Amino acid sequence: MIGSYVNLSKTGELEQRRKTAFKFLEKCSVCPRNCSVNRLKNEKGFCQTGRRVKVSSFCPHHGEEPPISGHKGSGTIFFSYCNLACIFCQNYEISHQGEGDETDPRELADMMIKLQERGCHNINFVSPSHIIPQILEALVIAAEEGLTLPLVYNSNGYDSLEMLSLLEGVIDIYMPDFKYSSDKSAKSFSGCDDYWKVSTLAIKEMFRQVGPLKLDHDGVAERGLLVRHLVLPNDIAGSYEVLKYLSEKVSKEVYLSLMAQYHPCYKAYTDKKISRRITNDEYNRVLSWAKDFSFCDMYCQQLSSADIFLPDFDKKNPFGNH
Numbered sequence: 001m002i003g004s005y006v007n008l009s010k011t012g013e014l015e016q017r018r019k020t021a022f023k024f025l026e027k028c029s030v031c032p033r034n035c036s037v038n039r040l041k042n043e044k045g046f047c048q049t050g051r052r053v054k055v056s057s058f059c060p061h062h063g064e065e066p067p068i069s070g071h072k073g074s075g076t077i078f079f080s081y082c083n084l085a086c087i088f089c090q091n092y093e094i095s096h097q098g099e100g101d102e103t104d105p106r107e108l109a110d111m112m113i114k115l116q117e118r119g120c121h122n123i124n125f126v127s128p129s130h131i132i133p134q135i136l137e138a139l140v141i142a143a144e145e146g147l148t149l150p151l152v153y154n155s156n157g158y159d160s161l162e163m164l165s166l167l168e169g170v171i172d173i174y175m176p177d178f179k180y181s182s183d184k185s186a187k188s189f190s191g192c193d194d195y196w197k198v199s200t201l202a203i204k205e206m207f208r209q210v211g212p213l214k215l216d217h218d219g220v221a222e223r224g225l226l227v228r229h230l231v232l233p234n235d236i237a238g239s240y241e242v243l244k245y246l247s248e249k250v251s252k253e254v255y256l257s258l259m260a261q262y263h264p265c266y267k268a269y270t271d272k273k274i275s276r277r278i279t280n281d282e283y284n285r286v287l288s289w290a291k292d293f294s295f296c297d298m299y300c301q302q303l304s305s306a307d308i309f310l311p312d313f314d315k316k317n318p319f320g321n322h
C-alpha cells in the first residue's frame, strides 16, 4: 500500500500544504487553543513547543491495535509535549515534562525512512496536533527521498479543522482518541474547556476524509478511521454519550477500540475519582453499550492491559523488553 501523499509530493501540492501550514505558526493557531504566539521566533504557548519539534523515540511498535501493528510493527514516532494536559497521562514524561531531543526536518525525515527500511507497515505520528506544519516540512523531504508508507495520525482528538483540511489526501489512517463527552471532566482532568465540540467536529471531518477502516489481505489497515475510547473509573469519560455520538452522528462503521488499560499515572492520585483502575463491571457495561449501538467492528482489551501497555520512555523502545 502506497501512502496517498506520494502523488501530492509529485505535483508539488505537498509543498504548498507545508507553506500554508507554516502561516499558522506565526500567530499560532495550529491547534484549537489559539495561543497566538510566534513560534517561528521560537515563542512557546500551551504546548511548550517552538519552531523545532522534539522527538522522544521512534521504533517499530507491536502494541497498537492489530490492524495498525500488523506483524511487522507500526513505525511509531513519539513527539514530545501535547496540547492537552491530562493529569493521568501514562506518557507524562514526554507529554508534560518534554523528555526528548530537538529534531530538525532532515532528522525527522530520516527517522521515517529508517522505519520504512525496517519493514514497518506505516508511519505512526503520536501526539501530532501541535506540530502539523513541522511534520509536513519533514514529509516533503522524506517523500522526495522515497518514503511511501501510509501515514497514521494518532492524536488526542483535540484537533483544528483548518489543520485537518491541510491533511486531506496526506494522512491515510486517522486514529484519534475520543476521550470525554463531558466538558466538565475534560476541564478537570485534561485542562480543556471545549473538548466535546472540538473533538466531535474533528472526528466527523476525519471520517469524511478517509471513511471506514479498510484492511489488506493480511488484516493490516490501508486507510480509514479508527477511534479509541479509554474507559475511565466512575464513568468520568461519559462513555455512553461518546458511543451514542459515534454511532448516530458519525457511523456504525467506525472501527472502535474500547480501551481497558487505564492506570492512574502522574497526578491521578490527587483525585479520588480517577485514582484507581477500572473494574470489570465498569468495562463490561461500556462493552454492552457498544454492542447495543451495533458497531460493525470493535477491538476490546483484557483488564490486565493496564500492566501490559505501560511504556517506559527511558528505553529506546518504550514498549519493548530491552
Ligand code: SF4
Pocket (backbone or CB within 6 Å): 028, 029, 030, 031, 032, 033, 034, 035, 036, 037, 044, 045, 046, 047, 048, 049, 083, 129, 130, 131
Ligand atoms: S499548537 Fe501549541 S502554541 Fe499553537 S495554539 Fe496549540 S497549544 Fe498553542
